[in-house]
Amino acid sequence: MIVKEVMKKNLVKYYANDCILKVTSDVMERDVEGGLVYNESDELVGWFTYKELLNGIIQNYTELDEVCIRDYLLIDENSAIKNLDFTTYGLFPVLNVEEKITGFITRGVYLNAVARLSQIEKNRLDAIFNSAHNGILSIDLEGRITAINPPAERMALTTKEKALGKFLNEVVIPSGLLNVIRTGRGHTEKYKVGNRMYLAHRSPIYDGKSLIGAVGVFQDISEIEIVSSELDSVKQLVNEMDTIINNSSDGICITDTKGNIINRNIKFDDIYYGNLSEEEKNNGFHTMIEQVVEEGTRYNLMETNIRNNSSLIISAIPVKNSDNKIERIVVSVKDVAEIDNLRRELEKTQFILKNMQDELGEKEFVASSQSMKDLILKIDQVAKVDVTVLLTGERGVGKNELASLIKESSSRKNKPFIKVNCDAIPEDLMEAELFGRLNGTEENGYAGFFEHADGGTLFLDEVGKIPLHLQVKLLKVLQEQKVNRIGSKESIEVDVRIIAASSEDLLRLVKEGTFREDLFYRINVIPLEIPPLRERLEDIPLLIEEYSNLFANKYKKRIDFSSEIIETMKNYEWPGNVRELINILERVYVTSSEKEITVESMKYIMGEREKLDLAHQKPFIINKVMPLKQAVEEFERELIAKVGETENSYRKIAKILEVSPSTVMRKSKKLD
Ligand SMILES: Nc1ncnc2c1ncn2[C@@H]1O[C@H](COP(=O)(O)OP(=O)(O)OP(=O)(O)O)[C@@H](O)[C@H]1O
Known part of the structure; x- marks a missing residue:
């Protein structure tokens, strides 16, 4: 509000020689509280208010000149009302922009204007107070409620009419506001009423330096709490997902529908990117993503892993939102070599287990014929010494059984006993099965039978079936007691006792050139021939009894x-x-x-x-x-x-x- 809006316009000019009584009645008639005083040359010389006129009348002065105040301060008609100070002057003459006097303003006009301003301000504050989303409640020094807005009424389950003037404790349970009165200090507190959660900011109210009350602003944060706890669980979920993704043995990559990568694990870089050229890295991916987005279904692909020639199974799976719209695509890459390794390990374990189960069989070894008795005697002698034994004899004569007997009578009795039927292993797998494979990384590799038998006994049944190219490697391992996994330069020391067996005549194979002579002599240290059943008929009755x-x-x-x-x-x-x-x-x-x-x-x-x-x-x-x-x-x-x-x-x-x-x-x- 500015002066121009409230001032008295300068309608009448009073002169210094005007009669006080006449001026008084004129001023009263026009209800203007005062006026400006001019000289004969129409120049402003001073001002007066009722106070000066009254004083003139009491003093029996006659002319205005005797009471008017000649000290004045001209103010701009655009000045803000609130900036005026009436402690020195009772009236201000007002100038317009052309510096012409256009009126004056008195203390009464000023007070009226200020009162109007205050009312407007109060209305504004009331509106804010009542329409605030948060509850607001104030008390005086005695703890009586002085103000409460509608949200606070709702929170306290009361009405303004009931609450005003009441002691705080009669209306609300938490009484933190009284502490503010006691200490003069504000604080923030979180509290629960029923199943609702509130946050209160409580502050002291000061009038200048003295404390006159306290105000509390209360916020219902139940929804925020729910959202925040949901946020916590989402964060937890994200953490869990990250842990799963980062520790997965598959390559995982998450993209948006345009193929932009949002997250991917190290394995993905390792398995998938390691397999691509720079150019493919940039666009190989997008074709697959486009297909998934277009068809809305899973997309599977098989590629060759150029590093180890194994297969990569690549799957792109759409992730849909609640509107069934695709938002993300999860691409997973699995290296089949790892599955193969696991399968092999499993087969090997089953194989070893089966051997052990065979060992646990209930049947007795039958040897009632003289030839078998002699053989058992020999076995008893050689079992104690860590020499290589070669068991020969037709199929089904009991070579496996005797190998087990040797192991049982040896100092390696309680150590691993691995039986390998060389006739049962496909030729292309035999090297890896016997000696193991490195396969890129340490964890991708697997141990061969030699490593499995370390410290114990390895029974190589049908040793004549080992292909020529592997016989050299086998000979080396037997001589040095060290194995090199395929793809590894590092030798692994093994302490293995070898028992070999063959149903074929190995010497014949040597002559035919399918079995190395040096290997033959290396394994033929203690040859033990098991006679066919038709040559030891005395064993038949006992065998019948045993198996019956x-x-x-x-x-x-x-x-x-x-x-x-x-x-x-x-x-x-x-x-x-x-x-x-x-x-x-x-x-x-x-x-x-x-x-x-x-x-x-x-x-x-x-x-x-x-x-x-x-x-x-x-x-x-x-x-x-x-x-x-x-x-x-x-x-x-x-x-x-x-x-x-x-x-x-x-x-x-x-x-x-x-x-x-x-x-x-x-x-x-x-x-x-
Ligand atoms: N003296 C024996 N007493 C009891 N059972 C025997 C005896 N000899 C062999 N057997 C049994 O006969 C079966 C064949 O024996 P084994 O597997 O040891 O023969 P093998 O010579 O190793 O045969 P292959 O050359 O086919 O591997 C097995 O079930 C074994 O338990």
Whole structure:
């Protein structure tokens, strides 16, 4: 508000010689509180108010000149009202921009204007007070409520009418405001009422230097608290996600729908980027992202890892928001080499476990013939010495059994015993299986059988099946007792006792050039030949007894074998040696419903086995309904068993069935 808006316009000019009484009645009539005084030349000489006129009347002065105040201060009509100071002057003459006197302003006019200003200000503050989102409540020094706005009314479940003038404690529970009165200091506090959370800022109210009350501003922060705790859980989630992403063994990358990378882990750089040229790094990715965005579904891709020739499985998965719109794409890259390694490790462990389980078998080793007794004696002697033993003999004579006996009688009895059937391992995998592989990084590599057998015994069954190019490496390992994993220059020391076995004549293989002579002499330190079963017929009755007990237990029935039967069995050739004898006994137990087997039935069963060639032409018969998976497994079982009856190695069976030897081995194990 400025002077121009409230001043009295200069309507009447009073002169110094004007009569006081006349001027008084004129001023009263026009209700103007005072006026300006001029001389005869119309120049301003002073001013007066009621006070001066009254004083003149009391003093019996006659002319205005005697009471007017000649000291004056001219003010600009655009001056702010609030800047005027009426302590020295009772009236200010007012000048316009042209410096002409246009009126005056008196104390009364000024006070009126200030009162109006105050009212406006008060209304404004009231409006703010009442429309503030936060609750505001003030008290006086006694603790009585002096003001409360609608949000505070709602928080305190009261009304302004009820609350005003009441003691604070009668209206609200937290009484922190009284502390402010007591200490004169403000504070901030968080508190809970019911299930709502509040934040209070409490401050003292001072009038100049003296404390006159306290005001509290209360904010309902329940929603903020919820949002903040949600934010905390989101932060926690982000942390967890980061930990998962950064520690994943797969490469993970998160992009927006344009393929811009938002987050990716080190593995992703390692597996995926390591595989790309600079140019591919820039745009190889985008084609896949575009496809996912266009089709809205997962996209899978298989690429070759140029560094280790293994396969990379790349998947791009869309992440949709609640409106089913794609927001992000998660790309994961998996190096199949790692899965392969794990699978190999698993197979190896299963293999080792199986060996151990075999070890735990209940059956007794039968050696009643003189030749076998002599052999056991020799084994007992050589077992104690850490020399390489070569066990030879036809298939099924018991080479595996004797290898176990050697290990059992040796000082390495409680150390690892790894049996490796060299005939069962595909040629291209054999090197890695025996000696291990480095495969880029330390954790990607895996140990071979030599490392697994460290400190113990390694049984190399069908050693003649090791291909020529690996025989050099094997010889080196045997001589130096050190292995180098494929791809590694570092040698690993191993302390392994070797037992080798072969059903083929190794000397013949040496002559044929498929087995190295130096390796032959290296493993042929202690040769032990196991005679075929037909040359140690004395073992047959005991073997029958041993395995008959075993099957009686397994099939929960007992079948008696008469001396006639035993004689019949002694007359058989046993081309498959002890393994064949066990198979025939089991067949008797499975097929016979009688307590005693007749010579005819026995001959028939043994004769059946001689006619195995014919069995190849026998059709497979489905005689009951079963799940397809089981049927397929049974079919596989039949098929492998049929071929197995004529072929004595996994490799030969595999060749006929046109699968890999490891498949045959795996399936036969499964069928066991
Ligand atoms: N003297 C024995 N006493 C008890 N069981 C025996 C005896 N000899 C062999 N067997 C059993 O006969 C089966 C074949 O034996 P083993 O596997 O040791 O023969 P192998 O000569 O190693 O055969 P392959 O050359 O096919 O590997 C096994 O079940 C084994 O337990």
